[in-house]
Amino acid sequence: MKERKILMQQKIKRNKQKNQKYDLINRLPHRLSCEMENCELIFSPEVDAILDKVHKLWNYELHKGDFVTKYHNFRKEFSWEDEVIQYVQQIKIEEKQAYLFLGINDSPIFLVNGEWVIENFSDIWEAINYTDLWVFDMDVNYGVLVSRYGGYLEHDPNPKEILYAITKW
Template sequence: MTNKESNTFLHISLRSTKQETSRKNYIKFLPVPVCETVESCEYIVTPKREVLIMDLLEKYSKRSVLRRELEGKERVLQFVKAFKQVPPHFEVFVWSVLDEGPVYKMNLKWVIDNFELLWNEYNKHELTIISENGRVGLIISEYPGYVDSTFESDEILYQVKKWGLI
């Protein structure tokens, strides 16, 4: 093994370990009934994590997406609770924008039913949910809002993107 290969292997190993640790911490952060389900879910870490995310984001980029800018967490929760067409047996991949966490494979209906608990301070209120074929998805991003040209953050805004059945 060359020095470059050794460094690459070490880097991948460290990222994978960091993602495993992040998973354990996230599970501890969640309320008991939700943490038990998350703990039992299939999950993907580095190096497969990055390949999967790139594939899913490429599929997403080809979709027609509804975009909304919402003020406050309650508006985001109301938006998600209004989803009517959530099939009971549909798998999606769920991850936070955080580089430290794994990608989870979960049931979409369960994710939507437990969204308020999954979308939290631990993942900085950033969550991506995309089906394997890319036809269904939800991406929520948090960013500071600006009231005037002084660029002083006055509030937190959320960009919500959705497409497909939900």
């Protein structure tokens, strides 16, 4: 009975992820929605296994207090969306298939061209209301993780008390 319940929960989550694809596509400008509509998708439980690779790379310390000090060479913090956009659009990554994970509820993972994500970062990120956006290659050899947190940077506080962290390797 327990296995059946787990299977049912996975099916429900998978259906939510499928629906989320269409919600995202409807948010994007037409030129991007056409591209995203044709992407291959990965659903749970595979999503969890893929994201676990990223967490494992960072010794399961990603998003934890010690991460900021321990991995400071891989992390930048910003107070404003335009600063994040400017920084990300200067990143050079390989033009090959990569995983795109969006920090919106029940997001599947999209298989996309990594360089395409960087080129269109501003529009994609705006479409998801400046929430988390992760793009990384299939072997986790490179990646850019944009995360949003509550808080502020002392040298440049955002009155909304939001700060953005970019982890890049």
